[in-house]
Amino acid sequence: MIDFCSLSRFPKCALTMVGLLLVSAAASGQKDPLLSFGIDGLTEGDTIYLANYYGNKMYYADTTTVGKKGRFDFASPTPDKGGKYGLVLPGNAFVEFIVTGEPVSLTADAANLPGSVEVQEGEDTRLFYDYLSFIQEMREKRIPIDSRAKDSTLTEAERAQLLQDLEVLNIQVEAKQDQIQEEHGETLFAKMIRMVREPDVPEAPLDAANPQLWRYYRFRELYWARVDFQDGRLVRDPALHTLLEQYWSTVMPQLPDTALAEVHKLIGKAEGDPDMFKYLVHFFTFSAEKSQVMCMDKVFVNLVDSYYATGKADWLGEAQLKKVVDRAEDLRYSQCGERIPNIILPDTSQTNWVSLYDVDAKYTLVSIWESTCGHCKKEMPKLEALYEEWHDKGLEIYAIGNDFEPEPWLEFVREKNIGDWIHVSDNPQINATDSATALIMAGVTTLKSLNFRTTFDVYATPKMFLLDRDKKVIAKQVGAEQIGEILAREEAEAARK
Numbered sequence: 001m002i003d004f005c006s007l008s009r010f011p012k013c014a015l016t017m018v019g020l021l022l023v024s025a026a027a028s029g030q031k032d033p034l035l036s037f038g039i040d041g042l043t044e045g046d047t048i049y050l051a052n053y054y055g056n057k058m059y060y061a062d063t064t065t066v067g068k069k070g071r072f073d074f075a076s077p078t079p080d081k082g083g084k085y086g087l088v089l090p091g092n093a094f095v096e097f098i099v100t101g102e103p104v105s106l107t108a109d110a111a112n113l114p115g116s117v118e119v120q121e122g123e124d125t126r127l128f129y130d131y132l133s134f135i136q137e138m139r140e141k142r143i144p145i146d147s148r149a150k151d152s153t154l155t156e157a158e159r160a161q162l163l164q165d166l167e168v169l170n171i172q173v174e175a176k177q178d179q180i181q182e183e184h185g186e187t188l189f190a191k192m193i194r195m196v197r198e199p200d201v202p203e204a205p206l207d208a209a210n211p212q213l214w215r216y217y218r219f220r221e222l223y224w225a226r227v228d229f230q231d232g233r234l235v236r237d238p239a240l241h242t243l244l245e246q247y248w249s250t251v252m253p254q255l256p257d258t259a260l261a262e263v264h265k266l267i268g269k270a271e272g273d274p275d276m277f278k279y280l281v282h283f284f285t286f287s288a289e290k291s292q293v294m295c296m297d298k299v300f301v302n303l304v305d306s307y308y309a310t311g312k313a314d315w316l317g318e319a320q321l322k323k324v325v326d327r328a329e330d331l332r333y334s335q336c337g338e339r340i341p342n343i344i345l346p347d348t349s350q351t352n353w354v355s356l357y358d359v360d361a362k363y364t365l366v367s368i369w370e371s372t373c374g375h376c377k378k379e380m381p382k383l384e385a386l387y388e389e390w391h392d393k394g395l396e397i398y399a400i401g402n403d404f405e406p407e408p409w410l411e412f413v414r415e416k417n418i419g420d421w422i423h424v425s426d427n428p429q430i431n432a433t434d435s436a437t438a439l440i441m442a443g444v445t446t447l448k449s450l451n452f453r454t455t456f457d458v459y460a461t462p463k464m465f466l467l468d469r470d471k472k473v474i475a476k477q478v479g480a481e482q483i484g485e486i487l488a489r490e491e492a493e494a495a496r497k
Helices: 123-149 156-184 188-195 211-226 232-236 238-251 256-269 274-290 297-308 318-334 374-393 406-416 433-441 480-496
Strands: 034-040 047-054 057-065 071-075 083-089 093-099 104-109 118-121 344-346 353-355 363-369 395-401 422-425 463-467 473-476
Touching: 034 083, 034 093, 047 232, 057 071, 057 083, 083 232, 093 104, 093 123, 093 188, 118 123, 123 156, 123 188, 156 188, 188 232, 188 238, 211 238, 232 238, 232 274, 238 274, 256 274, 256 297, 274 297, 297 318, 344 422, 363 374, 363 480, 374 395, 374 480, 395 406, 406 422, 463 480, 473 480
Parallel strands: 034 104, 363 395, 395 422
Antiparallel strands: 034 071, 047 057, 047 083, 083 093, 104 118, 344 353, 363 463, 463 473
16 A cells, blocks of 8 residues: 655654754855745745755755745755755744755745645756645545545445545556656656655565565565665655665564675665765664664674775764774674683682683673672572573583672672672782783783773673674673573574584
8 A cells, every 4th residue: 555645744843953054045155046935924034944854854954034025045055965955934834845956946825835835946846746736635535535434334345445445546646656757757856756665566476485475585675676876865855764764674684694785785886976875874884783683783893894994984073983983892892603702800719710712611601790780680590590401401601790899799609609600700909000911911811801891891780692612602682581592592403403
């Protein structure tokens, strides 16, 4: 089914203030082409803002004041900065139009927007408002259908007729969109329309083993065919951001390696167009960073290495770039599928140093915790149950105390008699500069070991990493109960092989 919401939703001007840029048309030095407007209902001297979409947000681009008879102008942005723009009028009224570098001229009545808009110049803007008018007609035709569908006394035949009536409207919308593509296919507006069209996925062939899966993969193949990645003007249309969010969260498998392959492929399509390249790199990098899906930070680190650390993200200042690169470094040493750095710390005797790499176990759970952490204490009984169930099946626990002073940690471990597993920690004495240097130079421990809080980005406890025999990360930042489920899956998968 096609949603009848046009390309425009006419937001009530919830404009983002970041990057505010107020440049008068006179100061720009540009005379032509112009964006010219006449809005009835405005008062001479009223302030008008020119704003542009950037993804799903809007930013101020220019400002002016209303002249006589509601007239005002703006210098047009350059063609490469085209896209969907809007006028922010007094009272949060909003008028959208499309910038392509050519003159745009329209009139309207502030009391009747967008219905009163009349376009004198600007092909894309004219097409835009023609389409809005058509969509409004379709909405009005749908109202009685939706109203009748609420009648609980309808027969099956009557309901079937309503569905058929809706399908007729859908076909009319598709036909209108097809007409725009056929007659105005090279316009920016046609590209915007193309982005909101769902891929036409064929039925699976009769010999397909799993028709639903076949259609899913076909949908993925066709998903991005509707976007011109060499036209950066499309970043100034919220439809592109919607497609990216949908792809990231629901279409693309939430698997780091798959995500990396897909993301690099899409970014590669935008090579050569600075605006599109920047938007895709930024979107995927920070979507990966904030993702709640386990191991997706692997995508973040890889993208930072590929685009930020190599100087390709040239839109960032030195300070901003450093923050991004430093954040990737914080996450680097605990990536899923990668071997974790060796940690060598003293056990409860404070003199016997225990190496993580020396732990001979099919699975090793690194658990970083604190004796004063309430959540850690709640997790301890679950860890003990996990250890009891899985120790004989190959699980060892390497527990690192995160207390800065060793006394509370030692007291808790000994008094509570918790965990018949490996307990290690550091202390202020061994972390003193002279002591730490001597220990590292003598090969007793390593810098990453003494800096384990930084090595493993320990900003909260408990923090857990499940490792395989080679000390590669299987899972991370999960609780004891989830660890048990993951171990069961690992064993089941090994048995199938």
